[in-house]
Structures are given as structure tokens and as C-alpha cells.
Amino acid sequence: MKARVxxxxxxxxxxxxxxxxxxxxASLGFTGIGAVRQGKLIELELSxxxxxxxxxxxxxxxxxxxxxxxxxxxxxxxx
Amino acid sequence: MKARVxxxxxxxxxxxxxxxxxxxxASLGFTGIGAVRQGKLIELELSxxxxxxxxxxxxxxxxxxxxxxxxxxxxxxxx
Numbered sequence: 001m002k003a004r005v006x007x008x009x010x011x012x013x014x015x016x017x018x019x020x021x022x023x024x025x026a027s028l029g030f031t032g033i034g035a036v037r038q039g040k041l042i043e044l045e046l047s048x049x050x051x052x053x054x055x056x057x058x059x060x061x062x063x064x065x066x067x068x069x070x071x072x073x074x075x076x077x078x079x
Numbered sequence: 080m081k082a083r084v085x086x087x088x089x090x091x092x093x094x095x096x097x098x099x100x101x102x103x104x105a106s107l108g109f110t111g112i113g114a115v116r117q118g119k120l121i122e123l124e125l126s127x128x129x130x131x132x133x134x135x136x137x138x139x140x141x142x143x144x145x146x147x148x149x150x151x152x153x154x155x156x157x158x
Binding site for chain 1: 085086087097100103104107109111112113114115116117118119120121122123124125126127136139140143144145
């Protein structure tokens with residue numbers, strides 16, 4: 001089973017990396033760009049085949065290591 | 080219109096950051112983890128409302144700045 005975890009900064013948390021990307025895009029001539037936010041994408045291969053248990057495991061991984069719950073949110077996709 | 084760009088390393092390209100995450104998860108006691116890959120997630124707000132033109136613009140942004148087409152692939156989600 002494959003899990004994809006999207007980790008992104010909570011709304012309101014300053015994102016200087018996203019800001020830098022937005023500025024770089026503007027300086028390349030792209031227009032009409034609003035807010036830009038950068039997050040992380042983590043892809044995991046799991047030997048677990050039960051979706052419910054896999055989700056619980058990945059949820060625990062997010063809380064313990066993959067995301068900082070103080071400033072980040074995460075979303076889990078299983079396939 | 081909102082665009083989400085997933086940038087990940089091509090298969091076969093060494094991913095030390097993903098490897099480090101895999102090792103850290105194993106040392107925390109998580110088992111049954113295969114390959115771990117880390118990528119980037121970039122969220123953009125666009126003033127463009129036509130999905131076709133928005134996709135073309137984001138595709139150009141990926142080629143020029145957001146992804147390194149030599150070692151990375153990207154996927155674009157519009158919403």
C-alpha cells in the first residue's frame with residue numbers, strides 16, 4: 001500500500017520560501033499570482049494492506065516525525 | 080483558481096532526504112516501511128479563471144522555476 005502525505009504550513013504562519021517563489025515567478029514575468037505556499041510531499045511504501053490500519057500508522061508517523069503540529073497541517077492519501 | 084504542484088524526484092534518482100526519513104521512522108519503532116521519497120508541494124493562487132490557460136501557465140512555471148526537469152517530475156492539480 002502506498003501513502004502520500006502532504007504537509008503544509010497552517011494558514012497565518014509566515015512562509016518565506018513560498019514568498020521567495022512568488023517573487024521569483026514575478027521576476028520571470030509571470031503575472032496574476034496571488035499567495036504562494038510551499039509544503040512537503042512524502043511518499044511511503046507500506047507493507048500494511050488494511051487501509052484503516054495503514055491510515056492510523058501514517059497518522060502516528062505524522063504526529064511523531066513528519067509534521068510539526070504546532071505550525072503545520074497534514075493530509076494523508078492512501079492508494 | 081488554485082493550483083497545487085507536486086514535484087518529486089524521478090525514480091532512480093537518489094533521495095537522501097527520503098532515506099533519512101525512512102531511517103528515522105524505523106528508529107522510532109515503525110515497521111513495514113519500504114521506500115520513502117520526499118518531494119515538494121507548491122500551492123499557488125492564480126487570477127486566471129480559464130482552466131486550460133491556467134494549466135499552461137503553471138506548466139511553464141514548472142519548466143522555468145518550480146521543477147528541475149533533469150531529475151524531477153511534476154504533477155499539476157487545479158481547483
